[in-house]
Amino acid sequence: MKSNIIVIFGGSGDLAKRKLMPALCLLHSGNKLDKDFIILGVGRTKLDNESYRRSIGDGLSKYLSVNEVCNVNKENFLSRIHYLKMDPAKEQDYTLLKEAISALAGNVGKILYYLATPPSLYEQIPANLLKSALNTPESRIIVEKPFGYNLQSAGKMNDILRSAFAEKQIFRIDHFLGKETVQNILAFRFANGIFEPLWNRNYIDRVEITAVENMGIEDRGGFYEGAGALRDMVQNHLIQLLALVAMEPPVAFNEQEFRNEVVKVYRSLRPLTDEEISKNVVRGQYIASHRKDGIKINGYREEKSVAADSYTETFLAMKVNISNWRWEGVPFYIRTGKQMPTKVSEIIIHFRPTPHKLFNSSEGCPEQNQLVIRIQPNEGAVLKFDMKVPGSGFEVKQVPMAFTYDKLGGLPSGDAYSKLIEDCMNGEPVLFTRSDAVEASWNYFDPILRYWQENSDIPLYGYPAGTWGPPESDAIIEGGKCWTNPCKNLTDTDLYCEL
């Protein structure tokens, strides 16, 4: 099914401008949309079609690369875009929506709804679509993360969505799953015979998952205040990455089998006790600082729409344990943060060291083999292992064996949002999150939120913008080991490389 009308709730918001419209524009340039498609942005902001198109057009120039924009018939794309001022929380406004859809599409049929609003509206919109009979059997609905604020609200949200739409019409999006490099974790693990025998507690010492950014919250203060790093990144993107690393091989790569294995991982996450939360979960918030080039970066509390005494975390690091046959005893360390030194997402598998140390290693090199899966940027994978340094004596040094995407004919192609929106239009749910996965993930994270809420003395550490977060996060890693701060160059083997 190709929808002939795409209704974006939150049409004047940041997500629509930054990600959704560019993604739709790319789909249009690849002839992937219905030939008569129309996009209707809806929101509370007062705008006319003209000014809405202008603002979307500016966003396309800003967020698409020059080549991509050139490939697109931008004017034609913009001419398909319309705007309707309405309040999605008010049932009576849906009459306006119905009229606009009929006038633009000729009928109320194949509609793709995109919920890109603050999550506080996620319950009202489906309920209002139901009451206004806009939940047609041919329609589909994409829901942005975070899916709820906690387990209870996620459950309620799922119930409301399912009262208006069948599960096969609901697409809960996590754009990390649309990334080529994230999908490649599956290929890496399950299309090769050599890694899987090592992929368990007998050979793996620990796993690190890092997804950090060198920017702040930009204009998203209103959203971020109600979210924080746990809801924004950890409960969805990071735990999804963990699931791909930890899952059992699915019987087949289809919506049922693949998603069953993801849920199994979430169900095996060992619940955290209060004591473990205070010891193994570290939260932080960036404070003002000067970057190397002298530019001042505002602290989080100075950002627009952020309370001056905000307790929202912009950094989170934690230790996760998986209680199952394969992973018992192997810690998974995950962390995310805003205003870090660089933007990078990567997974590092640390293999166990050799049982006996025969050789000296050259200064500063880690002695354990590492597999680095770089999600972004400089996408690729590197296996690090020790080799003898030429010359007399017997000193070993760690060297990289690297795969970079140019070996596959270029950078990972396609935009994550385009790929997932296209999948949704084709009725392909495999890369979308199932309701039981959402709830199983919340079931694990809920106690952390509750503990923070009930214990106002739990520290929120300030960290200067441009650093790797509060040093207290180092204490999470056991055995005198530390976080591996990613290098710019994927094949760099130095521990302390320049960014």
Ligand code: BG6
């Ligand atoms: C979004 C978060 O889901 O992911 C943002 O809401 C974050 O806060 C973004 O910046 C990171 O995604 P990407 O694809 O840029 O790594």
